[in-house]
Amino acid sequence: SSDLTQPPSVSVSPGQTARITCSGDAFPDQYVYWLQKKPGQAPLLVIFKDNERPSGIPERFSGSTSGTTVTLTISGVQPEDEADYFCLSPDSSGEDASFGGGTKLTVL
Amino acid sequence: QIQLVQSGAEVKKPGASVKVSCKTSGYTFSHYGVVWVRQAPGQGLEWMGWVNGYSGNTKYAQKFRDRVTMTRDASTGTAFMELRGLRSDDTAVYFCARCKVLIAIEGFDHWGQGTPVSVS
Numbered sequence: 001s002s003d004l005t006q007p008p009s010v011s012v013s014p015g016q017t018a019r020i021t022c023s024g025d026a027f028p029d030q031y032v033y034w035l036q037k038k039p040g041q042a043p044l045l046v047i048f049k050d051n052e053r054p055s056g057i058p059e060r061f062s063g064s065t066s067g068t069t070v071t072l073t074i075s076g077v078q079p080e081d082e083a084d085y086f087c088l089s090p091d092s093s094g095e096d097a098s099f100g101g102g103t104k105l106t107v108l
Numbered sequence: 109q110i111q112l113v114q115s116g117a118e119v120k121k122p123g124a125s126v127k128v129s130c131k132t133s134g135y136t137f138s139h140y141g142v143v144w145v146r147q148a149p150g151q152g153l154e155w156m157g158w159v160n161g162y163s164g165n166t167k168y169a170q171k172f173r174d175r176v177t178m179t180r181d182a183s184t185g186t187a188f189m190e191l192r193g194l195r196s197d198d199t200a201v202y203f204c205a206r207c208k209v210l211i212a213i214e215g216f217d218h219w220g221q222g223t224p225v226s227v228s
Binding site: 030031033035037042043044045048049054084086088090094095096097098099100101102 | 143145147152153154155167169203205209211212213214215216217219220221222
């Protein structure tokens, strides 16, 4: 499996833009998935295949890539976006995968 | 609608085994796999491995290779994860999720509610 690196925390005020990065050696050869995790809840997929948004996920969530870094952007952050965010990506074999360490998004 | 419903909370002694089930519905089980992920208290998400719903083939994370077995019952659309030789640091919430392997593993669009496992 590969090592995926995320910042431990990001803080923004409501209405601002939050950017959470994830760096990995397998990028850009493998897709990245972003999961939102709130206490007591199951993970929620918010971005798949780098920049695709599942149905039901607000448009303020978007994903982008640049070389070996992928970014989850939340535009116009809402209080309910406060959560831990994890990137997930397959390794070079495509059959194994790993998570980033997670980023705690705090909405001030 | 697509659902993954997991078995209930477990309390185990160190050295014991635990088997968690994940009952799926609302989609063709054999067209997908099931991945298992866990989250220990105060920690991040940890990838454990997955089982192919059609073939039953598995791929385990290196860390768990000696202690985990993932199986499935295609007739009922249920996946199972058994972890042996439990230790206190196996205390976690265990999640299942739907996945697919085409060129690479993908999916993760539907999740079970989680099964707390306490080892003490």
